[in-house]
Amino acid sequence: MSNAPSIERRIVGRPDAGKSLQDFLAAWLGVSRRAAKAVIDGRSVWVNRKCIWIARHTLKAGDVVELARTALAAARRQAAGPKRTIAPETRTHVRVLADFGDFLVVDKPAGLLSADDSHSVEAILREQLHDPSVQAVHRLDRDTTGCLLFARSAEAHAAAVEVFKTHLVRKEYRVIVVGRFAHPHVTVDAPLDGLPAVSHVTREAVGEDASFLRVRIETGRTNQIRRHLSSIRYPVVGDRMFGLKRARDPRLMSVPRQMLHAAALELPHPTAKGETIKAHSPLPADFRATLKLFGMGKKK
Secondary structure, eight states: OTTOOOEEEEEOOGGGTTOBHHHHHHHHHTOOHHHHHHHHHTTOEEETTEEOOOTTOBOOTTOEEEEEHHHHHHHHHHHHSOOOSSOHHHHSOOOEEEEOSSEEEEEEOTTSOSSSSTTSHHHHHHHHHTOTTOEESSOOOTTOEEEEEEESSHHHHHHHHHHHTTTOOEEEEEEEEESOOOOSEEEEEOOBTTBOOEEEEEEEEEOSSEEEEEEEESSOOTTHHHHHHHHTTOOBTTOTTTSOSBOSSHHHHHOOSOOEEEEEEEEEOTTSTTOEEEEEOOOOHHHHHHHHHTTOOOOO
């Protein structure tokens, strides 16, 4: 298989039979039980090609335990150094994609909450700009990257929230899904949590085992794109919550996060009549690497 990922693999021997996955991982990786549980909680561990996120899962002799070398290296780095939630390169800086006076659109990195946390993008931006009034207008999942809108005042935030309640906000995503996407275009109109939810999906490129899609959403329900795509049997690559629970292809186990990127955001300027807020975020490096991994080359 070309572009084969780096997977670490251990076969459970008789002396380890009956151990919990947490204890087995801690011994294998040379980390604490707490660190081992963090790896499991991150849905990065596979037993017999099935994603396992239960720390107390009991192993049997002959079980094959696998995880990507990136996850293994991250666990060992965490064990070796001082505890930190944010990597040094994202601790004090977030890239600003566009400045619209009362509003900023920033390029959210993976691994950080949008807001409501001392290590969130919002907290970093407040420190970066020396402005405690900066506030996130909407949210992206922790592992989703791309365009995220912030307001510089309470008044601007309230005005933007009102705009987000309308259908005037255009949000466009790029996503990699498992399988050869059969449709040039499809609209998924399926309620989520009892509320209307509409996603317009367009095929951009197709590989042998994965597809590159463009998705425009009319509504912003929690995990909408991931849930909608899973419902039509094209789960997002790297999605451990709504994606594949079993993986025959080792490449799927090597992708550390869901491949979902907020590529474009456009809306009427909430406080400047007649003006438009518009921003674009290029695909991050890990997203482009995953496209290459599945034979779809470099994309922008």
